[in-house]
Amino acid sequence: xxxxxxxxxxxxxxxxxxxxxxxxxxxxxxxxxxxxxxxxxxxxxxxxxxxxxxxxxxxxxxxxxxxxxxxxxxxxxxxxxxxxxxxxxxxxxxxxxxxxxxxxxxxxxxxxxxxxxxxxxxxxxxxxxxxxxxxxxxxxxxxxxxxxxxxxxxxxxxxxxxxxxxxxxxxxxxxxxxxxxxxxxxxxxxxxxxxxxxxxxxxxxxxxxxxxxxxxxxxxxxxxxxxxxxxxxxxxxxxxxxxxxxxxxxxxxxxxxxxxxxxxxxxxxxxxxxxxxxxxxxxxxxxxxxxxxxxxxxxxxxxxxxxxxxxxxxxxxxxxxxxxxxxxxxxxxxxxxxxxxxxxxxxxxxxxxxxxxxxxxxxxxxxxxxxxxxxxxxxxxxxxxxxxxxxxxxxxxxxxxxxxxxxxxxxxxxxxxxxxxxxxxxxxxxxxxxxxxxxxxxxxxxxxxxxxxxxxxxxxxxxxxxxxxxxxxxxxxxxxxxxxxxxxxxxxxxxxxxxxxxxxxxxxxxxxxxxxxxxxxxxxxxxxxxxxxxxxxxxxxxxxxxxxxxxxxxxxxxxxxxxxxx
Amino acid sequence: xxxxxxxxxxxxxxxxxxxxxxxxxxxxxxxxxxxxxxxxxxxxxxxxxxxxxxxxxxxxxxxxxxxxxxxxxxxxxxxxxxxxxxxxxxxxxxxxxxxxxxxxxxxxxxxxxxxxxxxxxxxxxxxxxxxxxxxxxxxxxxxxxxxxxxxxxxxxxxxxxxxxxxxxxxxxxxxxxxxxxxxxxxxxxxxxxxxxxxxxxxxxxxxxxxxxxxxxxxxxxxxxxxxxxxxxxxxxxxxxxxxxxxxxxxxxxxxxxxxxxxxxxxxxxxxxxxxxxxxxxxxxxxxxxxxxxxxx
Numbered sequence: 001x002x003x004x005x006x007x008x009x010x011x012x013x014x015x016x017x018x019x020x021x022x023x024x025x026x027x028x029x030x031x032x033x034x035x036x037x038x039x040x041x042x043x044x045x046x047x048x049x050x051x052x053x054x055x056x057x058x059x060x061x062x063x064x065x066x067x068x069x070x071x072x073x074x075x076x077x078x079x080x081x082x083x084x085x086x087x088x089x090x091x092x093x094x095x096x097x098x099x100x101x102x103x104x105x106x107x108x109x110x111x112x113x114x115x116x117x118x119x120x121x122x123x124x125x126x127x128x129x130x131x132x133x134x135x136x137x138x139x140x141x142x143x144x145x146x147x148x149x150x151x152x153x154x155x156x157x158x159x160x161x162x163x164x165x166x167x168x169x170x171x172x173x174x175x176x177x178x179x180x181x182x183x184x185x186x187x188x189x190x191x192x193x194x195x196x197x198x199x200x201x202x203x204x205x206x207x208x209x210x211x212x213x214x215x216x217x218x219x220x221x222x223x224x225x226x227x228x229x230x231x232x233x234x235x236x237x238x239x240x241x242x243x244x245x246x247x248x249x250x251x252x253x254x255x256x257x258x259x260x261x262x263x264x265x266x267x268x269x270x271x272x273x274x275x276x277x278x279x280x281x282x283x284x285x286x287x288x289x290x291x292x293x294x295x296x297x298x299x300x301x302x303x304x305x306x307x308x309x310x311x312x313x314x315x316x317x318x319x320x321x322x323x324x325x326x327x328x329x330x331x332x333x334x335x336x337x338x339x340x341x342x343x344x345x346x347x348x349x350x351x352x353x354x355x356x357x358x359x360x361x362x363x364x365x366x367x368x369x370x371x372x373x374x375x376x377x378x379x380x381x382x383x384x385x386x387x388x389x390x391x392x393x394x395x396x397x398x399x400x401x402x403x404x405x406x407x408x409x410x411x412x413x414x415x416x417x418x419x420x421x422x423x424x425x426x427x428x429x430x431x432x433x434x435x436x437x438x439x440x441x442x443x444x445x446x447x448x449x450x451x452x453x454x455x456x457x458x459x460x461x462x463x464x465x466x467x468x469x470x471x472x473x474x475x476x477x478x479x480x481x482x483x484x485x486x487x488x489x490x491x492x493x494x495x496x497x498x499x500x501x502x503x504x505x506x507x508x509x510x511x512x513x514x515x516x517x518x519x520x521x522x523x524x525x526x527x528x529x530x531x532x533x534x535x536x537x538x539x540x541x542x543x544x545x546x547x548x549x550x551x552x553x554x555x556x557x558x559x560x561x562x563x564x565x566x
Numbered sequence: 567x568x569x570x571x572x573x574x575x576x577x578x579x580x581x582x583x584x585x586x587x588x589x590x591x592x593x594x595x596x597x598x599x600x601x602x603x604x605x606x607x608x609x610x611x612x613x614x615x616x617x618x619x620x621x622x623x624x625x626x627x628x629x630x631x632x633x634x635x636x637x638x639x640x641x642x643x644x645x646x647x648x649x650x651x652x653x654x655x656x657x658x659x660x661x662x663x664x665x666x667x668x669x670x671x672x673x674x675x676x677x678x679x680x681x682x683x684x685x686x687x688x689x690x691x692x693x694x695x696x697x698x699x700x701x702x703x704x705x706x707x708x709x710x711x712x713x714x715x716x717x718x719x720x721x722x723x724x725x726x727x728x729x730x731x732x733x734x735x736x737x738x739x740x741x742x743x744x745x746x747x748x749x750x751x752x753x754x755x756x757x758x759x760x761x762x763x764x765x766x767x768x769x770x771x772x773x774x775x776x777x778x779x780x781x782x783x784x785x786x787x788x789x790x791x792x793x794x795x796x797x798x799x800x801x802x803x804x805x806x807x808x809x810x811x812x813x814x815x816x817x818x819x820x821x822x823x824x825x826x827x828x829x830x831x832x833x834x835x836x837x838x839x840x841x842x843x844x845x846x847x848x849x850x851x852x853x854x855x856x857x858x859x860x861x862x
Contacts, residue, residue, distance in 0.1 A: 073808040145805050151782060152765040157724070157807055242783025248766060249781055282637070284645040291655050313768055313803075314779045315786040318681070325673065329666040336662040337655070343629050344654070348646040350639040361634055368626050372619045375666070379673045381680045382612045384776020385597040385605075388768060388803040449594035454772045456803040459811035467594070 021523055032116035033523055034105050037123050039419065041098025044123075045091050048130055052086035053486060055079050057479055060443075064476040066464035076460035077143035078162070084146030085166060088262065089173045090130050092404050093215075096269040097122070097180045099411055100208040102419065104184060106514035106521060107202045109193025109529045114186035122180040129172030136165035145458060147259070150240030150251035154232040163233065167226045174219045181212035181219075188212075193513065195532035202512045202535070203286060206293045207272030210300045214261045214268075217304065222258035225251065249314060256307035264303040267367075267399060268296055270407025271338060274360045277414050278342055280510045281357035282349030288341040289535055295334035295341075302331040312380040313387050321380045328378035335371055339364060354508070355429030359410035362437045366402025370395055373448065388458075391451030397444045401482075409436065409489065416493070417507045421519040422500030424492050432488040439482025446474045511536035601773030601798050602790035607680045608776060614672055618665060680775075683755045683789040686714040690754035691822040708757070708787065715755040715789070718748065722760070722767030722780035724806055725813040731829060742832040747816045751825035752792050760786040765807065771800030771817055779804055792819040 028036060059079050062070045071079065101119065105112055113119045136142065140160025144153040153163050188209050192201070201209075229251070231237040238244035240251045279286040286292065308316060308324040342364055351357065373395040377383050386392060409432075416424050450471045455462055462468050506515040515538050517525055533540050595616065599609035686693065693714045709715060719730040729748040734741035750756050760769045762780035770777035774790040792798070802813035820828065 073811070077805075077808060077810075143808070149766050149805065152805065152807060155765070157765055242781075248783060282645060283639070285647060285649045287648065288650040288655050291650070311779075313777045313786075314781060315784045326670060329670055332666055333659060333662045337659055339626060339630075340658045341655070343626070343633055344648075344651075346630070346633040346637055348648070349633075349637050350643050350645045351634060351637050352639045361630065365627055365630055368623065368630075372623055375669065376612065376615045376619060379611060379615055379669060381608050381673065381677060381776065382597075382615060384778075385608050385612070385772065387777060452594060452597050454598055454800065456770070456801060456810075458805040459801075461811050471594075 032112075032120050034101050034113045034116065034119060035521060035523075035525075037119050038098050038100075038102025040123050041094055041101055041126070042419075044127060044130070045095040045098060048086050048090035049095070050486075051134070052083050052091055053483060055083035055086065057483055059083060060476040060479040062460060063462070063472045065473070066469045067461055071460070073460045074143065077145075077458070078141040080458060081142045081145050081162075081166070082137075085133065085142070085169065087400070088146060088266065089169060090126075090133070092266040092400065092408070093177060093262070094126050094173070095408055096208070096211060096266070097126075097177065097184075099273075099408070099415070100184055100211070100269065101180070103415065103514055104187060104205055104208055105191070106418075106517065106525060107205050107512050108188060108191060108196060109513050109526060109532065110187060110191035111525045111529075113183050114191060115183050118179055118183050122176045122183065125172050125176035125179070129169045129176065132172060133165055133169035136162050139165075142166040147255060148229070148251075149248075149255075150229065150232070151242075151248055154229055154240045154251075164230070167230050167233075170222060170226045174223045177215050178219050178223075181215035184208055185212040185216070193529050193532050193537075196537075199290070200532055200535045200537075201293075203275035203289065203292055203296075204269070204272035204512075207268045207275075207296050210296050211265055211269050214265050214300050214303070218258045218261035218265070221254055225254035225258070228254075249311075249316075252311050252314060253307070256310045257304075259310065260307040261300070261303050263399065264300055267403045267407075268299065270363065270404045270411075271296065273407045273411040273414070274342055274364060275338075276510075276512065277356045277360040277410050278345045279349075280414075280508050281352045281354050282346050283352070284345060284349035285536065286341070287344035287347070288337075291337055292341050295337045298334040299331060302327055302334070306331060309378060309380070309383070312383045325378050325380050329375065332371065332375050332378075339368060339371075353430075354413075355424070355426055355433055356410045356414035358430060358433045359406050359413060359436075362433060363403060363406030363410060366398055366406060366437070366440055369445075370398030370400075370402055373398065386451060388456055389451030390447040390455045390457055393457050394444045394447035394451065397447075398440070401440050401444070406436070406440075409433070412489070412493075414508070415514075416496070417503030418514055418519050418521070420497060420500070421503055422496050423503050423507060424496045424500060428488055428492040428495070432485045432492065435481055435485030435488065437485075439478050439480075439485055442478030443475050443482055444478070446471045446478075450475070506538065509538075509542070511538050513537055516541065598772035601771070601792055601794075602775050603684055604680045604775040604790060605773055607676055611672060611676045611680075615669060618669065622665065682708050683710040683715060683757060684791050685710045685712045686716075686755040686791070687753035689752075689822070690714070691716055691751035691825055693754070708789070710755045710789075715757045716751065717757045717759065718750070720748075720758050720760045720769055720780070722762040722769070722802070722806070722813075723764050725802070725809040727767075727769070727802075727813070727815050731832075733829065733833060740833075740836075742829055742836060744832065746814070747818055749818050749820060749825060749828050750792065751822040752795055752819050754822065755789060755791045757789045758787065760788065766804050767802045767806045767813065768804035769800075769815065770803040771798050771815055773798050774800075774817060777803045790817075792817075795819045795821060 022030070028040065031037060058071065059076070062068050062076055062079075101113065104110075140162045142148070142162035142165060143158055144163060148163065148166060152158065188201070188205055228237070228239040232239050232241065232246075238246040240246050240248055242248055275286055275292055305327040306324050308320050309328050312321055346361075373391070377386055377392065377395060413424055413429055416422070450468060453466050453468060453471070455468055462472070503519050505518050508515070513530070513532070514521075516530060530537060530541060597605070597609055597612055599605040693716060717732060721728040721730065726745055727748075728743055728745050730741050730743045732741065758769065758778070760778050760780045761784075762782045764782065766782070767780040768777045769780055769788070771790075774792070775788060778786040778788045780786060796819055798817040798819070800815040800817075802810055802815065806813060
């Protein structure tokens with residue numbers, strides 16, 4: 001790397017008898033390299049994403065017509081339980097852990113994570129959780145929804161042991177997440193490159209830091225709650241059994257004390273990806289770095305105070321409802337601030353329509369719809385009508401598919417050259433982005449109307465009253481458009497792994513340190529760790545190269561870089 | 567390739583219209599209402615929220631789309647190196663907060679009229695006052711100001727609702743009840759005590775107001791008041807097992823005199839059925855020689 005020669009000289013240590021890099025499939029089983037573990041995470045969680053997607057399509061097929069008999073009520077309940085649990089615990093949360101694993105050490109100028117073996121353990125626990133959960137397919141899958149409300153889940157109401165598979169999934173993936181979060185926190189707190197103070201931390205790393213703190217605070221609560229559930233089911237306790245001195249409401253409080261921060265665990269890293277992608281392709285610094293970083297932390301704090309807004313219809317005191325309505329409103333302020341800052345980042349920039357940027361802007365525009373419907377839902381008298389209907393299904397999918405999934409795809413398109421050394425096809429990427437964007441709109445926009453017309457969620461059939469059948473058919477068509485968009489990205493990835501254009505270390509002329517090293521990065525990441533002088537260290541490095549070689553800085557004058565344009 | 571965006575936008579717009587066109591046919595943008603005043607007030611509150619939401623939506627998405635198109639990379643254009651603007655950032659933070667304060671104020675203004683029952687009308691079912699006055703911030707059953715209300719207990723069980731009406735005997739037993747269909751008098755304030763005997767259910771008839779969860783071990787409350795006789799339909803709104811979708815809820819509103827007749831008929835039917843059952847039991851007991859063991 002040419003630039004490395006011009007950074008401050010650090011005495012090199014010559015090492016003898018270094019073990020050669022391991023190769024072959026066993027090296028993937030024994031690896032403690034954060035990049036390989038990151039790839040394992042990303043590939044594994046993407047497979048679970050496809051499983052969850054197939055479940056979603058089966059759900060939509062069943063609902064395509066009124067009084068449909070494609071699947072039995074039992075199978076339908078299993079499908080939505082598998083879908084929700086898979087997407088949350090086996091896709092979005094660990095996918096963010098995978099991206100963070102690969103990228104955080106590179107972005108902060110570290111050679112690995114703080115605890116490499118713990119890191120490997122986190123991954124293998126996740127895989128074990130996924131396998132335990134999906135093994136239930138051969139017995140009796142769980143069927144009480146991803147929220148597993150007691151006493152439906154704790155009592156005698158569902159035959160079979162599917163709920164236990166769900167409990168072990170929570171234990172294993174929860175432990176995986178907690179260990180991973182501790183690792184990420186320790187890495188970010190201690191292993192930053194010289195000069196990288198908190199004010200120069202890349203915004204993706206800020207969101208991962210917040211993600212880690214939220215996991216450490218929220219995950220132990222659900223781990224405790226499912227342990228109580230396990231005891232109720234098998235060891236004769238009555239924590240959630242009202243007829244024996246327990247409380248059914250206790251489960252809801254414990255679950256949502258975890259469940260609401262979980263939403264921010266899933267969406268904040270996607271916000272971090274938006275904050276990385278937008279300035280690079282606008283060729284302009286992020287607008288209001290401090291405000292965005294602060295908003296991340298404020299959202300996380302407030303996110304711990306709003307859990308009871310999932311329980312507005314339950315018998316809870318009015319003062320609690322008022323408190324969580326207000327805290328839910330307050331959360332909209334820092335979220336709005338982020339959106340305004342992203343728009344201001346595009347403003348008066350020179351926006352290059354690369355696929356990653358299109359996914360990011362598409363994701364923001366879809367997330368805004370979910371954010372606005374969230375404010376309507378926080379007005380609790382209104383929520384009494386909308387809770388547990390398809391309006392809420394639409395809201396949460398705009399947040400999670402529009403925000404998190406589009407963010408993840410923006411991240412895949414942005415960092416794929418770093419992961420593999422090859423570029424993804426822009427044409428296929430744009431087609432995928434367009435189909436996913438249209439698919440999300442067609443699938444979920446109309447679901448607001450299904451809910452307003454009285455369709456509750458989690459029903460395996462519905463009567464053909466009003467326009468319910470038409471609404472549901474539109475939604476089903478949309479889900480297949482969305483599925484086609486995802487498939488095209490898979491084709492793109494497989495194709496580019498073989499025939500993609502070689503990327504080089506820094507194909508986007510980006511701002512952060514992961515672009516300083518070759519693509520894919522060597523095992524030790526950095527031969528020389530550069531000193532960080534601003535929030536955009538790669539810009540400084542390029543400027544230094546320009547000063548010393550007399551070549552113009554191409555990143556700052558896009559018209560000189562025809563290769564970057566389409 | 568550079569002309570992709572307008573095409574994409576056109577497709578999106580067309581897709582949006584296709585999605586929205588059938589929606590324009592019915593009442594797809596607002597919750598159902600028209601059965602009871604509280605449902606109408608929720609609908610009003612939702613509408614105000616929706617109008618504000620539409621303004622915010624158009625503003626934000628418009629600004630996003632405008633900056634995406636207006637500032638796309640072109641030959642000779644250079645980006646402006648701005649890192650922030652404190653005044654602007656404080657401005658939009660305060661702006662967002664003001665909108666939310668307005669929404670909160672609206673909610674507070676409408677809250678008590680949604681939560682606390684209206685008075686029973688003069689043409690309503692003849693009821694004795696049970697002590698009036700609204701109890702704010704309380705889990706207790708709220709009573710209309712004039713104290714005249716008909717209280718019905720709603721019991722959820724997999725997968726059917728049971729409705730128990732006033733009229734128990736001195737022992738506390740013998741109250742008339744019905745399954746599946748609740749019959750109520752018009753122009754009368756109906757207050758509901760919602761309970762569950764197995765798992766969590768949720769009582770919801772959209773035209774009669776919001777849903778209330780039926781949680782085992784706890785009693786939840788709501789009310790409605792119907793002017794127009796007719797059938798009002800809803801269904802259980804909280805996953806309660808495999809046949810959750812089949813747990814329907816129906817309310818039939820009839821004029822007060824018809825309700826009185828229905829209730830009397832119900833009582834007579836239940837009494838007759840109990841007498842028949844007692845006779846059957848006595849017959850069985852005499853056959854088995856266990857006449858001394860009499861069920862209550």
